[in-house]
Structure formats: C-alpha cells, structure tokens
Amino acid sequence: MALSKKPTTGMKDILPEEMEIRDYCIQIIKETYGSFGFTSIETPAVENIANLTNKQGGDNEKLIFKILKRGEKLNISGAESEDDVVDGGLRYDLTVPLVRYYSNNSAVLPSPFKALQMGNVWRADRPQRGRYRQFMQCDIDILGEVSNLAETELILATTTTLGRLGFSNFQIRINERRILKAMAAYSGFAEDSYESVFITLDKMDKIGMDGVKKELVENGFDEASADKYLALFEGITDAKGKDAVTALNSLADTLGEYLPKEVGISLTEIIEAVEATKTADFDIVFDPTLVRGMSYYTGTIFEIAMPEFGGSCGGGGRYDRMVGKFTGQDVPACGFSIGFERIVMLLMERGFKVPDKKGRVAFLIEKGISGERLSGIIKTAQEKRDEGTKVLMVRMNKNKKFQKEQLEKQGYTEFEEFYMEELKH
Amino acid sequence: MALSKKPTTGMKDILPEEMEIRDYCIQIIKETYGSFGFTSIETPAVENIANLTNKQGGDNEKLIFKILKRGEKLNISGAESEDDVVDGGLRYDLTVPLVRYYSNNSAVLPSPFKALQMGNVWRADRPQRGRYRQFMQCDIDILGEVSNLAETELILATTTTLGRLGFSNFQIRINERRILKAMAAYSGFAEDSYESVFITLDKMDKIGMDGVKKELVENGFDEASADKYLALFEGITDAKGKDAVTALNSLADTLGEYLPKEVGISLTEIIEAVEATKTADFDIVFDPTLVRGMSYYTGTIFEIAMPEFGGSCGGGGRYDRMVGKFTGQDVPACGFSIGFERIVMLLMERGFKVPDKKGRVAFLIEKGISGERLSGIIKTAQEKRDEGTKVLMVRMNKNKKFQKEQLEKQGYTEFEEFYMEELKH
Numbered sequence: 103m104a105l106s107k108k109p110t111t112g113m114k115d116i117l118p119e120e121m122e123i124r125d126y127c128i129q130i131i132k133e134t135y136g137s138f139g140f141t142s143i144e145t146p147a148v149e150n151i152a153n154l155t156n157k158q159g160g161d162n163e164k165l166i167f168k169i170l171k172r173g174e175k176l177n178i179s180g181a182e183s184e185d186d187v188v189d190g191g192l193r194y195d196l197t198v199p200l201v202r203y204y205s206n207n208s209a210v211l212p213s214p215f216k217a218l219q220m221g222n223v224w225r226a227d228r229p230q231r232g233r234y235r236q237f238m239q240c241d242i243d244i245l246g247e248v249s250n251l252a253e254t255e256l257i258l259a260t261t262t263t264l265g266r267l268g269f270s271n272f273q274i275r276i277n278e279r280r281i282l283k284a285m286a287a288y289s290g291f292a293e294d295s296y297e298s299v300f301i302t303l304d305k306m307d308k309i310g311m312d313g314v315k316k317e318l319v320e321n322g323f324d325e326a327s328a329d330k331y332l333a334l335f336e337g338i339t340d341a342k343g344k345d346a347v348t349a350l351n352s353l354a355d356t357l358g359e360y361l362p363k364e365v366g367i368s369l370t371e372i373i374e375a376v377e378a379t380k381t382a383d384f385d386i387v388f389d390p391t392l393v394r395g396m397s398y399y400t401g402t403i404f405e406i407a408m409p410e411f412g413g414s415c416g417g418g419g420r421y422d423r424m425v426g427k428f429t430g431q432d433v434p435a436c437g438f439s440i441g442f443e444r445i446v447m448l449l450m451e452r453g454f455k456v457p458d459k460k461g462r463v464a465f466l467i468e469k470g471i472s473g474e475r476l477s478g479i480i481k482t483a484q485e486k487r488d489e490g491t492k493v494l495m496v497r498m499n500k501n502k503k504f505q506k507e508q509l510e511k512q513g514y515t516e517f518e519e520f521y522m523e524e525l526k527h
Numbered sequence: 528m529a530l531s532k533k534p535t536t537g538m539k540d541i542l543p544e545e546m547e548i549r550d551y552c553i554q555i556i557k558e559t560y561g562s563f564g565f566t567s568i569e570t571p572a573v574e575n576i577a578n579l580t581n582k583q584g585g586d587n588e589k590l591i592f593k594i595l596k597r598g599e600k601l602n603i604s605g606a607e608s609e610d611d612v613v614d615g616g617l618r619y620d621l622t623v624p625l626v627r628y629y630s631n632n633s634a635v636l637p638s639p640f641k642a643l644q645m646g647n648v649w650r651a652d653r654p655q656r657g658r659y660r661q662f663m664q665c666d667i668d669i670l671g672e673v674s675n676l677a678e679t680e681l682i683l684a685t686t687t688t689l690g691r692l693g694f695s696n697f698q699i700r701i702n703e704r705r706i707l708k709a710m711a712a713y714s715g716f717a718e719d720s721y722e723s724v725f726i727t728l729d730k731m732d733k734i735g736m737d738g739v740k741k742e743l744v745e746n747g748f749d750e751a752s753a754d755k756y757l758a759l760f761e762g763i764t765d766a767k768g769k770d771a772v773t774a775l776n777s778l779a780d781t782l783g784e785y786l787p788k789e790v791g792i793s794l795t796e797i798i799e800a801v802e803a804t805k806t807a808d809f810d811i812v813f814d815p816t817l818v819r820g821m822s823y824y825t826g827t828i829f830e831i832a833m834p835e836f837g838g839s840c841g842g843g844g845r846y847d848r849m850v851g852k853f854t855g856q857d858v859p860a861c862g863f864s865i866g867f868e869r870i871v872m873l874l875m876e877r878g879f880k881v882p883d884k885k886g887r888v889a890f891l892i893e894k895g896i897s898g899e900r901l902s903g904i905i906k907t908a909q910e911k912r913d914e915g916t917k918v919l920m921v922r923m924n925k926n927k928k929f930q931k932e933q934l935e936k937q938g939y940t941e942f943e944e945f946y947m948e949e950l951k952h
Contacts, residue, residue, distance in 0.1 A: 110615050183604075192572075249922060494563075
C-alpha cells in the first residue's frame, strides 16, 4: 500500500522556489514572443509511434518512452517484439509534433504561421546530474516565410526575450549551411565527405585548428585540402557586428563561385538588420565553424552562447525541406529554440528572485479567532489581494519566532498579528 | 515515410484561438491563487506504476496509459502479463502525485503547505465529443491546516478566480460527509449500507425525491427509513447564504446527538465567512444531497454549479486521512479543483476574446524592401513592441485585401503598409 516517495527514475519534483522562477520565465517568454506576433500552440504529449520512429529524430528515437496498447489490441503472451505491444510514445522534441500539427491544421492556420511551443518532452537518457528525462522545450518557428525576415525576427524575438529575463553580454553566433558546403568544396573535399568534415570542424572550440587538422588527416583526408580549408578560418573567429560583415564578405570573395552570391548578401542583411535594431545587450558573431548537428538544416543556422554557461544555450536555423519530407510539399521553415531548463538553472544559480508586484504579507491569526472577527480579518486580506499584494493567512504557532523565520524564507517580509484579545495586538 | 497527420486517438491539437484563451486563464489563475499564498508545484507526467495502481484512484486505474520498460529490463517474448513489461504510467489525476510529492519533500516545504498544480493528466477513456484523453487539471490544496480556515480560503480563492475570469451568478454548493452520515444514522440505515444510500442520494437532482425513495426501497431498504430520511431534505434545497445557515442549524437540531456539535458550528462558520468576504458574484448553498463520489473525503465537501453548464464545474473537500494511507502519518488536507477544460469551453462558447494590452498592428512590407529601409521599419516595430503592442511583420501578398481579412481574423485591427517607393505609402 505504501507509495514509493521518489519520482520515477530520472525525473524530478519541482519545488516552489524553482517553480516561481519557471512561471516567471514562462510569462515573460509568452508575453515577449506574443508581442512579435507568435501564437501559442499545443500538441499532445503522446504521438503515434510511427511518427516518432521514422528516422527524423536521429539518436533521440532510441530514447523514446513507449506506450503500451490497451484493451483487446494488446496481446502480451503472443508478442514477440516491442512493435507488437506499443501504439504510442512520448514526444522527444517539439519539431516532429509541429510538422504534424502544421500538416493537420494548415487549412485554418495563417500564412506565414508564427508558432510558439512551450512543452515538456521526454527522453530515456542515462540519468546524470542536472539532466532529466522530462524537460521543457521552448521553440518558436515561422512556417511559410521564404525571405530572411524570418531569421531576423526569430533572432530579435529570442534576444529581446533573453534581455527581458535579465541576460546580457551574450552572443548570437550565426552561419549558413551553404557557406559550410562552399568552404568544403573550395578546399577540394568530395561532396559525400562533407558531413564527416563538419563533424570534425564542430570540435574546433575544443581541439583548436591543429586538432581539427590532425583529425582530418587521420580520417584519411588530403593534407593539402586540410591546410587550404583551415586557412579559410584564419582571423575570422569572433568577428562581431560590422567586423562580422567584413569577415563574411572577405570569405565570400575568396570562395568566389563556390558560394552562391545571394547567400552572402542574405546573411549580411540579417546581421546588419539585427545589429541595427537589437534591444538586448548582445553581439551577433559570424562563426564559420558553427555546424549544428541536425542535418535537416538547409540555410542559416544560429546558436546562443552565454558567457556564464559553457555550452550552447539554444539555437536553430532554416529547414526548408523538412515539412516536404512528411507531407510531400516543401514549406519554407525556420525556427529558434531556447534552452529553457538552462535559463532557469542560470537564474537559480545567480540567486534570482521574482519581483513581487506589491509585496507579500503574512497574517498570523491566533488559534480560536473565528466568526465575525475572522471574517473582518479575511476582508482586510481580500482588499490587499485585490490590490495585488500576496496575503498568506495562517494560524499562529506557539513558536512564533520560528514561524516568522520560515515565512521570511518564502519571501514574506511583512507580518500582521491578530490575537483573541484585541488589546494584545 | 509519411506521417499520420492526425493526433493520436482521443487527443487533440490545440489551435491558436483556443490557446490564447488557455494562456489567459492560466495567467489569471496563477496570479489570483498566488495572491492567496498558493505556490505552484510540478510533478513528472510519469509515475511509478505501483503508485498509480494501489486502489486510491478507483475506476481511473483502469484507464492508465502504461509505459514500457526499456533496455535490458524488457523481455517481451518471455512476458506473460502487463506487469512484466511496464514500469511506469501517465498520471490520471494530480492528487496521487501531490501526496507523493508532499511525502517526498515535506522536510523542505512550509507548513501549512498551500499548493497550486496545473498540469495535464491522461485517461484512456472511450473517446467522446468534448472529452479528451489528455486534459488539464487545476488543483489547489492546503496540507497541514486543521482548522476551517482552509475551507474558507479554498472557496474564496476559487470563487475570486472564477470572478476574474468573468463568471458570475454561479453557486458553491457545500455539505459535510459527517452530515451525510448523521442523516443516514438518524434514519435508521446500517453503517455498512451508507455508501449504497449515498450513491442513490447522489441521483436526487436527476430522479427527484420520489425517485430516490423508489430506488432505496428497490435496493431493499426499509420504507420507514426511506421516508424518515427524505423528510430531512424537505425544504432545504437551494438554501443560500443566511438561509443556508438557518437550514443547517435546523437540520442539526433535528439530528441532535447523531451529529457532533462542532460539525454544524464549523460549517456555519465557513458559510458565514465566505458570505461576508466574497468578492465574486455567487451564492453559497447548503446542499445536504451533495455526495461527491470519492470516498476519501472525511469532512467538508463542495462543488461549483454553473448555470451555463449542466453539471459540476469543479469541486473538492477535506481528506484528512489520505496522506496517512500512503505515509503512515495522517496530515490534515483539503483541496479544490476547478474544471479547467470546461471553463475554457464556456469562454470559447460565449465568444470571449482575450483583451490586448495595447492592440495589435500588422506591418505589411512589400517584397524587395531590405537593408537600411527594412531595419528602419523593424526599429519602429521594436519600439511599439516595447510599449506592449503586438506587432506582426509580414511580407505583403499580391492579394492585399484577402491578406488583411485573414489578419483581421487573428485580431489585427490596425495596418501599416510599406512600399519600395516611399511615395506610394
């Protein structure tokens, strides 16, 4: 009969202190993205198992929490494999559900469609510190906008949100899949080896130029190609704002016919527009080493780098051919995801407290106070609540000092005490 | 490779129009309950299967979405029953998770603990119109408060919230499990038949006094007991506010020693305190026919009745012995749940529109506008957004009239148009 008190392996109970920060972030995020015309949508946590296992999810497909069939459809003793007993699974990201949602509802959705999704996803990853099997993702996507207005708006919406959440001095690192490809082609790598080259390039921040060269050669690539390739990156790293545009144009000149002209022009437009209109305190950085793992990106790619947090704190890009893979008809698409759990963690670590509108008051009411006297006290509380003050009504404990200390930890800074004999007050 | 476009059976995609109302409700609910000192908490969607199948959930336990074991722990071909292949399940309510959460974290939680939970639950019910297999529940609970301040606060917080959501002219119907029992005892029913009597009584609003009497007699109860029992209900139905107190006290007098004195006194206090301090437009009604299904209630029980919606729109009560059943130590507990999905449905049906802070403007930008000109337009948009206006930036379509009509449907009432040649503006 006894419950196991612990949450299920790898998942966590969220305590009030963290929840307050999460609720605050959710509100700021919804409000800010809303001001950019993004509309919230929601899909079920459960998707048909076939939708989750069609190879769009890469390694995440190995981590699915699968759902057992029910009723007559389930035949355990006759089953030979998982496929025989499951019909659903918990979503491992919000992209597959978005694409399904869009194809299911496109007739009634505006075009372009600007979607905001905040929702939990589940992955049966090996449990480790700070990573949980249930976590919230926060994605914005624009479907049906072919121009780079999509990229600019996504970057501005995301950075404005981060700014309002109190983050500054971060970077948006930006690149283009077609620049990656042009650089590889220019250097003489064969087209079917690009993905392998990019996997090595992606390690640049960890192993440096020399490490990348060494790994390329070890992987059997021509040393001359490796040298030519690495020379392209010289002096570009961390080129910000106007310098980013200069570095980009210089690289485009070098690449010549390997890079379609419009790629350089479009990326320049995005960088210049963001630089000219940004409201948060961040730098936009052209980073030709930025790869981003997911191979479904077709154009611009970007990532948030936070000085306080080693790795990436979100990212995204253009994926113009993904909807088509599912529906048969391509739809231009571009998205940006912020690392919600990391943002909450960073706010917790810096001791962030959610600002109260009008403070918090605790009413300590001596035991025995009832009837009209109690109603009078409640009336006072109701008036304060109506003005936006948080009012907690509690019975007074014998150890009032300890009780107040505990309440102070919950953010109650003011106290009013009510006694049976009014004079004592 | 093709996705199935439909959501999984019995679950639904939530469209932007509904989402806007849901987000609005969530915000009002969190803000209002917050002002009463309730703190948000969250538990994982997945619970250990043993916690979900220990008979606390009644019939809901038959409706669990069960989660397949993973990796080495799973042996499909050797399995004989569900128990062999599952280790988790999706929660079917928020009460079992709350009790687990409380016992897991009570050392760091305040006492009394006022919790707000808003979260999805899953039940593999037979799909039917307007009922889905994933739906949101919204519960407030106070754990550790033995006095009726808990009931009063729960009712005030719930009704204040409903008022802020635009509901009026509703009822809070209230009763006490011990009054139900005293009435049954007074009428001569045997203690082991109470639950059966209450199941029949629960049908009063559908089958009336005569129907209840008929069913009691059919079920083999003594006709004299049935008559004595039904006479107790005469003239009490729909006694509001002061009349409720009069009716309650008159009933308590009749029941005499069958009803502990403090029950009548406490219920009177709750009714009087709510009546004296309520801020929303509703009636508190003493309803001795109110049963509420869940047998874990130990004291006060209550329900929201909405004129616009036939059935109950939420309810709750005191369940002082439930925590103890799980942990071995009783903790006084009282909760109130509002029917979130029903509230959203009612708002949708009455054509409710979420009020904008500062309106919505759509910027229609002719194709080809780029560079500094575009940055200038974005800058204007950013300034308006900063003031709280929703600004949608979109490329102008060839059929501008149609485009505007579509945007009007999304709530955009103002338009600004930007052309390549400025003079055309």
